[in-house]
Amino acid sequence: MTRYVLRRLTAAVPLLIGISALVFLVIRLAPGSPVGGSQTAGGALDGEQLRRLREQYGLDDPLVVQYGRWLGDLLQGDWGTSFTSGRPVLETIGDRVLPTVQLGGLALLLSIVIALVVGLASGLRPGGVSDTVGSALSVVGLAVPSFWLGMMALYLFAFELQWLPSGGLVDLRSQSTGPDLVVERARHLVLPVGVLTVVITAVLLRYVRGAVLEVAGQDHVRVARASGLAERRVVRDHVLRNALIPVTTVVLVELPAIFVGTVITESIFAIPGVGRLFIESATTRDYPVLLGILMIAAVLVVVCNLLADVLYTRLDPRIALTDTRRTA
Amino acid sequence: MSTATPTPPAAPSAPEAATVATAPATGPTTAGETAAAPAAGVARRPWAGFLRQRRAVAGTAVLLGLVAVCTTAPLWGAPPDAVNLAAADLPPSVQHPFGTDQLGRDMLSRAMSGGRLTLAVGFSAMAAAVLIGVVVGALAGAGARWVDAGLMRLVDVFYAIPGLFLVILVMSLWGATFPTIVLSIALLSWMTVARLTRATYLSVRERDYVKAARLLGYSPLRVAVVHVLPNTLGPVLVAATLGVAAAILLESALSFLGLGFSPPTATWGGMLQDAVGPTVQQGLWWQGLFPGLLIALTVLAVTWVGDGLRAAVDPRSAS
Amino acid sequence: MSRPLLRIEDLRVDFVDGRRRVQAVQGVDLQVGAGEAVAVVGESGSGKSVTALAVLGLLPRARCRVRGRIELNGEDLLALPAREMRRRRGRTVALVPQDPLASLNPVHRVGDQLAAVVTTHAGAGRRAARARVTDLLADVGIPDPAGAARRYPHELSGGQRQRVLIAMALAGDPALIVADEPTTALDVTVQAQVVQLLVDLTRHRGTSLLWISHDLGVVAGVADRVAVMYAGRILEHGPAEDLLLRPAHPYTHGLLQSLPRTDEAGDPLPLTPIPAGPIATDGCAFAPRCAWRAPACDETPVLRLRGAGAVRCVRDEPHAPRTPVPVERAEVVAGV
Numbered sequence: 011m012t013r014y015v016l017r018r019l020t021a022a023v024p025l026l027i028g029i030s031a032l033v034f035l036v037i038r039l040a041p042g043s044p045v046g047g048s049q050t051a052g053g054a055l056d057g058e059q060l061r062r063l064r065e066q067y068g069l070d071d072p073l074v075v076q077y078g079r080w081l082g083d084l085l086q087g088d089w090g091t092s093f094t095s096g097r098p099v100l101e102t103i104g105d106r107v108l109p110t111v112q113l114g115g116l117a118l119l120l121s122i123v124i125a126l127v128v129g130l131a132s133g134l135r136p137g138g139v140s141d142t143v144g145s146a147l148s149v150v151g152l153a154v155p156s157f158w159l160g161m162m163a164l165y166l167f168a169f170e171l172q173w174l175p176s177g178g179l180v181d182l183r184s185q186s187t188g189p190d191l192v193v194e195r196a197r198h199l200v201l202p203v204g205v206l207t208v209v210i211t212a213v214l215l216r217y218v219r220g221a222v223l224e225v226a227g228q229d230h231v232r233v234a235r236a237s238g239l240a241e242r243r244v245v246r247d248h249v250l251r252n253a254l255i256p257v258t259t260v261v262l263v264e265l266p267a268i269f270v271g272t273v274i275t276e277s278i279f280a281i282p283g284v285g286r287l288f289i290e291s292a293t294t295r296d297y298p299v300l301l302g303i304l305m306i307a308a309v310l311v312v313v314c315n316l317l318a319d320v321l322y323t324r325l326d327p328r329i330a331l332t333d334t335r336r337t338a
Numbered sequence: 339m340s341t342a343t344p345t346p347p348a349a350p351s352a353p354e355a356a357t358v359a360t361a362p363a364t365g366p367t368t369a370g371e372t373a374a375a376p377a378a379g380v381a382r383r384p385w386a387g388f389l390r391q392r393r394a395v396a397g398t399a400v401l402l403g404l405v406a407v408c409t410t411a412p413l414w415g416a417p418p419d420a421v422n423l424a425a426a427d428l429p430p431s432v433q434h435p436f437g438t439d440q441l442g443r444d445m446l447s448r449a450m451s452g453g454r455l456t457l458a459v460g461f462s463a464m465a466a467a468v469l470i471g472v473v474v475g476a477l478a479g480a481g482a483r484w485v486d487a488g489l490m491r492l493v494d495v496f497y498a499i500p501g502l503f504l505v506i507l508v509m510s511l512w513g514a515t516f517p518t519i520v521l522s523i524a525l526l527s528w529m530t531v532a533r534l535t536r537a538t539y540l541s542v543r544e545r546d547y548v549k550a551a552r553l554l555g556y557s558p559l560r561v562a563v564v565h566v567l568p569n570t571l572g573p574v575l576v577a578a579t580l581g582v583a584a585a586i587l588l589e590s591a592l593s594f595l596g597l598g599f600s601p602p603t604a605t606w607g608g609m610l611q612d613a614v615g616p617t618v619q620q621g622l623w624w625q626g627l628f629p630g631l632l633i634a635l636t637v638l639a640v641t642w643v644g645d646g647l648r649a650a651v652d653p654r655s656a657s
Numbered sequence: 658m659s660r661p662l663l664r665i666e667d668l669r670v671d672f673v674d675g676r677r678r679v680q681a682v683q684g685v686d687l688q689v690g691a692g693e694a695v696a697v698v699g700e701s702g703s704g705k706s707v708t709a710l711a712v713l714g715l716l717p718r719a720r721c722r723v724r725g726r727i728e729l730n731g732e733d734l735l736a737l738p739a740r741e742m743r744r745r746r747g748r749t750v751a752l753v754p755q756d757p758l759a760s761l762n763p764v765h766r767v768g769d770q771l772a773a774v775v776t777t778h779a780g781a782g783r784r785a786a787r788a789r790v791t792d793l794l795a796d797v798g799i800p801d802p803a804g805a806a807r808r809y810p811h812e813l814s815g816g817q818r819q820r821v822l823i824a825m826a827l828a829g830d831p832a833l834i835v836a837d838e839p840t841t842a843l844d845v846t847v848q849a850q851v852v853q854l855l856v857d858l859t860r861h862r863g864t865s866l867l868w869i870s871h872d873l874g875v876v877a878g879v880a881d882r883v884a885v886m887y888a889g890r891i892l893e894h895g896p897a898e899d900l901l902l903r904p905a906h907p908y909t910h911g912l913l914q915s916l917p918r919t920d921e922a923g924d925p926l927p928l929t930p931i932p933a934g935p936i937a938t939d940g941c942a943f944a945p946r947c948a949w950r951a952p953a954c955d956e957t958p959v960l961r962l963r964g965a966g967a968v969r970c971v972r973d974e975p976h977a978p979r980t981p982v983p984v985e986r987a988e989v990v991a992g993v
Contacts, residue, residue, distance in 0.1 A: 028495040036507060153638040155587055157594050158610055158630030164618045165626065229759040236713055236754070237774040237825055238747025247773065248762055255764070270500040274591055278614065288503060289595055292510035304503060311498045327809045328763050 015320065022312045027081075029308045030301075034077050037297050080301070090298035094291070099302040103284060109179060110283035113199065114272045117206035122261065124207070125214035130250060132215075133222025144215055151212020156271070160205045160278040167201060174201055177280035202279040210268055217260045221253035228252075255325045262318035266311045394646020400639035404453060411450035418443060418451040419602050427616065430624050437624040439612060445625065449632055452604040457636070459519055460585040464578045466524035471531025472574070476562050478532065479539025486536075493529045501526040505588060509597040519598065523588055527581045531574055538570045572651035579644035583637045590633050606633050660731065662865050663689040663712065663750075663833055668725035670707050670716065670889075681707045683889035685725075686960075689833065694859065694866040696880035696897070698873055698912065704889040705869045709837045711735075712867070713752055714742040729833065748778050751826035753855070755838040757818030761810040767821050768794075768806025771828065778829035793824040798854055816847035823855060833865045840875055852879060874916050877901055882966075885909050888942035895966020905968040907947045941970070 071079075083090060089099040128147070131140030150159075167174045179198050225231065226249050234244045273285030280286075284303060291299040323329045388394055416434075422442035430437045436445035478489040508522040542548055542565055551561055592598040593607025601608065609629040617626035670682040682704040689695045699705045710716050711723055714734060727734040729750060734742060746752075754760040762770060771793060772786045781789060787806075794802035797820040810818055819839060826834050836855060840848040856879055859866045870876050876883060877897065884894035885908060893906040904910045911928040928946065941947070944954040953971040960967045 025491070025494055025498060028491065029498055032495060033499070033504075033507075036504075037511060149638060153583075153641060154634040155590050155594075155607075155610075155630060157591065158626070158633065161610065161614055161617055161626045162623075162630065165621065165623055169618055169621045229754065229756060230762040232715060233752065233754050233760045233822070233825075234762070234770075234773075235743075236715055236746055236752040237777070238743060238745075238751075238829060239773060239777055240743070243773070243777075247765065252762065252764055266500050270502045273502055273506070274594070277595060289506060289510075289597075292506050292597070295511070300507065304499065304507070307500045307503060308498050311500070326764060328811050 011320075015316070018316050018319070022316070025312060026305075026308060030081060030084075030305060031077065033301060033304045033308075034080065035073070037300060038073055038076065084305070089302050092291075092299045093296045094294050094299075099298045102299055103287065103302055103306070106282055106284045106287045109281050110269070110272050110276070110285060113202055113206060113275065113281060113283060114268050116199065116203045117210055118261075118265070118268055120203065120207045121210035121214055124211045125218045126250075126257075128211075129215050129218025130222055130245070130253075132219045133226055133253070134245065134249070136223065141219075144219065147208070148212045148215050151208045151210075151215075156205055156209045157274050157278045159208060160201065160275060163201050163205060164278070174198075177278075179281055198279075198281075202275050202281060206268075206271060206275045209271060210264075213264065214257075214261065218253065218257050221256045222249060225249050225252040255322065258325060259318045259322050262314045262321065265314045266307060269307065269310060388646050388650035391642075391646040391649055393642040394649075397639040397642030397646065400635065401643065404636060404639070405457060408450045408453035408457065411447055411454075415447035415450055416444040418447040418604050420444070427620075427622055427625075429622075436628045437622075439609070439625055440616060445609070445628060448604040448609060449606065449628060452606045452609060452629070453632065453636075455599065455603065455605050456586055456589055456607075456633075459516070459523070459589045460582045460640075462516075462520045463523035463585040463589075464527065464581045466520055467527035467581060468531050468574060468578050470524060471528040472535050472567070472570070474528065475532040475535025475537075475570075476539055476566065479536040479543065479566070480558050480562060489532075490536075493532055496525070496529050502588070502591065505592060506595065506597055509592055514592075514598050514600060516599075519589060519592065523585045526588070527584065530577050530581070534573050534577060535566070535570050538573075539566045542566050542569055572647075576644055576648040576651060579640060579647055583640040583644065586633065586637055586640070606630075661688040661690045662693075662730065663687075663867065664726075664728040665708070665712070666726040666728070668708060668711060668727065669723070670704070670711055671722045672720055673722060674720065681889055682711070685886070685889070685891055687884055687891065687894075689865050689867055691832070691865060692860075692863045694856070694868060694879055694881050696868040696870060696876040696883045697886055698870055698876055698883060699886035700871055702888075703886040705871075705886045706837055708886070709752075709835045709867065709869045712833075712835055713746060713750060714739075715752075747774060747826075747829040747831065749829075749831055750833045750835060751829060751831040753819075753823055753826045753834060753836040753839045755840075756842045757815060757822055758810065758842070760822055761818060763810055765809075766806065767808055767810060767813065771806070771821065771825055774825050774828040789828075793828055794821070796827065796858070797821070797824045798850075799824075814847075815843050816851060819843060819847075819851050820854065823851075823858070827858065827862075827864075830862070831864065833867065834859060835867045835869070837869045838871065839868075841871070848875065855879075873901070873912050885912070890942065890969065891960070892943065892970070893966065893968045895964060895968075899964060899966060905963055905966075906943075906970050907949050907972075908943050911946075911948075 080090070091098055092102045095102055128140055128144045131138070132144040135141065164177075175198050177198075179195060231244060231248045234248045235241075239247075270285070272283060273288060275281070276283045276285040277289065287299065288303050290296075291303070420443060422438075425434075425438050425442040426440055428434055428438040428442075434444050434446065436449055439445055439448070474489055474492075478486045481489075505522045505526060508518065508525075512518050539562065543561075548561055548565055551565070552558075556564075589598060590605070590607030590610070593605040594611045596611060598607055599605050606629040610626060613622070613625035613629070616622040665685055665687040668682050668685040668687075669680070672679040672681055685704070685708055687695070687697070687708070697705045697708065707716070712727055712729075712734070714737075716723055723735060725735065729745070734745065737745070761767065768787070768790050771790045772783075775781060775786045775789045775793075779786070779789065790806050791802045794805055799805050799817055799820050805813065805817065805821075810821075813821070819842075822839070834855075839855065840851050843851060852875060855866070855868075858864070866879070868876060868879055873883075880897045882894065883897045883900045885892050885900070885906065887908055893900065893904065893909050895905075900909060901913065904913055908928075915928055939957055940955040941958050944950050947954070949972060951971060956971070958969045958971050960969045
């Protein structure tokens with residue numbers, strides 16, 4: 011099994027290189043550059059200074075060279091410095107990781123629980139109460155843009171009812187510490203986590219329901235009932251256990267998408283996370299940070315896919331670990 | 339949420355997983371090929387299956403209605419860009435059914451204008467995605483091993499990049515014009531179509547009537563167009579329709595983040611962006627409500643149509 | 658005769674799907690005595706599997722309407738609340754299903770699945786359960802029972818999987834075993850072994866057996882009595898030997914003639930293909946395919962006693978088969 015993992019990891023390398031090359035290309039080929047953009051506001055920099063800046067950042071070398079240099083630095087742990095803040099990229103990103111993880115992690119956890127409960131009930135009794143509720147929830151989560159949901163939620167809870175704060179992670183004026191701080195943080199996270207949960211649950215619910223429906227109709231479930239097993243046991247050992255296989259895979263594979271989904275939620279709720287950092291960097295053309303975030307995301311995708319495959323073989327004894335090329 | 343579609347080792351039986359297509363041939367078979375190409379279809383009247391679904395019919399009706407209203411709006415509505423500060427921030431009324439925004443512009447007509455743009459972007463993006471996907475998929479299926487492998491690697495690369503990130507990146511760097519928005523959304527969605535096409539190609543290629551056709555001297559291109567494409571039509575159509583829904587959401591997200599079409603062009607997402615402050619801080623709820631409802635309505639209608647198409651194409655997938 | 662173990666009275670099962678209603682079972686009467694082996698034979702769609710599932714209470718309530726009476730040990734199973742029915746399953750009446758690969762959960766080890774049944778019915782501790790599992794597997798003739806218990810279903814052969822299913826049915830020591838085409842998915846050579854196993858086990862324990870099959874050949878060695886089903890009704894039933902040697906109903910006759918023979922070239926297709934579409938409820942359902950059809954067949958025939966059995970046909974005389982049906986080899990007799 012370790013051999014399989016190693017093999018997959020080595021296969022992932024060209025993939026990552028490909029991604030990095032693609033991203034690098036996209037960024038570098040774009041019109042406008044970091045130097046000559048905001049830095050020359052009002053023509054404050056003359057041609058000579060501009061030229062020296064470009065030379066300092068190596069922006070005049072051929073693209074391939076620039077790419078090679080960047081990649082080499084990356085592999086040695088030097089992810090460059092942010093154009094806007096001057097601080098190391100990894101540090102810049104690192105500062106903002108926690109809020110994103112809190113937001114995304116909490117939402118994901120909640121979503122999994124809800125999706126499993128509602129999806130199981132829906133799949134076991136199609137057309138029943140849970141099914142209708144679940145479908146309604148799916149509709150809302152899939153069709154309704156999350157930022158709109160957030161906005162309306164803010165309107166309702168922050169403006170009309172004034173129950174919850176309207177953004178950020180903490181009140182600017184407060185100086186709470188310890189448990190008070192935790193409570194305050196929590197209050198600020200309620201709406202964003204809620205909105206994100208709705209969105210994620212909608213996606214997961216469809217998969218859970220589908221998987222449960224399919225499994226519940228299989229012969230071995232009927233045989234289990236025929237043997238006189240208690241219904242709870244049948245559901246747990248035969249329906250849920252089997253349905254978890256595709257569901258786990260889906261959750262893992264969708265994980266990076268959740269990470270990306272926080273972008274919007276962070277924007278509307280003014281949460282200083284990685285998603286917002288990405289947008290800010292895109293606007294200011296802070297290439298090193300952009301590249302850094304994208305590479306992290308790509309690595310996350312590769313790791314999640316690998317985990318999904320490995321976990322799948324653990325969960326389903328029929329699947330042996332061969333070099334499964336997913337591009338079937 | 340981004341449009342990344344998962345591809346686990348064994349596709350879950352979930353609606354969104356693009357199932358490998360052995361779809362009935364819903365397209366016409368040319369007379370010359372009938373000797374070699376039996377009508378592989380089971381569904382002789384696919385539209386019957388589609389029309390039987392209430393949601394699909396409702397969705398189509400809504401979409402057609404929206405398109406009609408949006409395109410005819412210039413004839414009967416107020417000009418969307420007419421600034422009138424005296425009438426700013428008015429709640430919904432008979433004169434302004436959706437109210438007015440901060441600059442006194444009638445929100446209904448802005449919404450209709452935005453609708454035109456959003457729908458245009460959605461459909462164009464998916465058309466582009468289908469075009470790219472079919473070409474790549476056919477090349478992969480028809481070509482040599484290394485061509486196939488290379489192209490599939492490309493697909494993997496695109497799958498690995500989180501969609502929203504890529505689009506944000508492209509939009510912020512290359513500016514927001516109709517072509518760039520359409521293209522960047524298309525770049526996110528072509529992979530599914532490519533895989534579908536490739537899978538169909540590979541399966542069709544081995545069938546006897548195709549081999550017979552090749553022996554008779556028909557070129558690969560002809561085989562592709564006559565035999566493979568009709569078989570892909572169904573699933574690709576389904577994927578494309580669902581992709582339109584995703585494209586609409588994506589475009590509104592972009593506009594919301596300020597990376598979409600620039601003002602004064604009206605888009606639903608842009609209207610929402612303008613509305614954040616007023617709605618949340620000042621309670622001008624109508625400015626945020628209507629554009630969002632429209633987005634949701636459109637996406638829902640498109641999704642229902644897509645689900646209906648899927649049920650018509652592959653009756654087994656109906657739950 | 659003492660009270661039969663299982664008595665099915667006027668069983669009717671309808672499948673409802675929206676507006677369409679399919680009458681899968683239209684008034685079936687059947688009895689199985691203690692220690693007796695009864696076979697129900699018929700083609701696909703005859704309603705035989707539905708009957709079996711009805712006895713076990715496994716028909717989905719949402720889609721099926723079940724009426725009539727199914728008496729097991731004197732109590733009407735159809736009148737029982739769900740919880741009570743569940744208690745009977747596995748303990749009083751058990752199922753041996755077909756398609757062993759689909760009937761076992763691929764994700765759990767064979768021993769664990771068997772142990773679950775054991776603990777449900779015997780309430781034993783883990784170690785005791787494991788021992789019982791090994792015993793059961795040995796009873797059904799699986800080599801290396803302890804090793805087999807640790808395997809997953811896909812690691813066993815088809816015949817072994819079927820044996821496991823038989824073991825599962827025996828785990829609760831039921832009074833009646835319902836075998837729903839247990840050999841259909843198996844190779845012919847394995848079929849014979851499994852049939853023999855089931856027969857031996859049930860005879861040895863005095864368990865009654867209700868064997869559902871479409872294959873008269875398989876059933877010939879198993880059953881004490883045979884019932885032939887068609888389109889939801891029983892067309893004929895009687896002691897096995899009588900029925901097989903001197904079938905009264907044209908359909909039975911046709912089924913027997915359809916058995917592949919190595920000693921003569923008979924009519925290769927004695928039975929016409931099953932017609933498509935719903936079966937008419939008036940008149941004899943088999944009439945469209947019957948070679949001896951008469952105008953009287955437009956009336957729904959009733960079950961008439963004949964010897965130790967009964968037949969549902971208007972013709973008065975039993976039909977002399979063109980050739981006697983072989984249970985062993987037989988001679989060709991100049992036919993009618």
